[in-house]
Amino acid sequence: MAVSRYVAYDHAGFGLAPYGLYWQQKRKLFTSELFMSQRLEKLKIVCNSEVKSIINELLFLSLKDGDKMSTMDMNKLFEHVTFNINIRIMLFGKRRYSFEGMKEAAEVKEAIKKGFIHRKNLVSYILR
Structure with missing residues (x-):
């Protein structure tokens, strides 16, 4: 312990x-x-708006390419949606990053990772 x-x-x-x-x-x-019900309602609104916005972005990307078939990495898509939901709930309260602005989102993710997971071993924290 x-x-x-x-x-x-x-x-x-x-x-x-x-x-x-x-x-x-x-x-x-x-x-x-x-x-509590008010908190869950607030979270439901955030989740619904993120899902709607990612669907709109997928629609925009499909119309942008025209008739060309393209592939989409669904893992990155779901990671992006989850990241935006977490950022909205925990930090900012409003949407910050679109799917097109992945570079900015990647920088924020990296900063969060460095802040929370700087060391690979918990013993490194204890023995310092």
């Missing part, structure tokens, strides 16, 4: 906290805040 002590601010995080009264209280708080 040393990881929890150093990384999660002395067991203050929900995911790494040992089971007990504190964990139960945190779970109640998180479920009541995260899954």
Whole structure:
């Protein structure tokens, strides 16, 4: 549990906290805040708008190419939709990146990765 002590601010995080009264209280708080109907409605609006916008972008890309058949990497498409949803929910609250602007989105993704996953091993954080 040393990881929890150093990384999660002395067991203050929900995911790494040992089971007990504190964990139960945190779970109640998180479920009541995260899954309340107003919050879910807000999240539903974000998800729906992202799906609509990606469908519109796919339509635009298909019309741009005319009658030519082209392939689309669906993994990148779904990654892009998921990224936009997460960015809207967690950071900014509004849409930032279109499918055409993948370079900007890639830069933000890279910055987030560097911030969260700078080291490959948790021991590197603990032993510093």
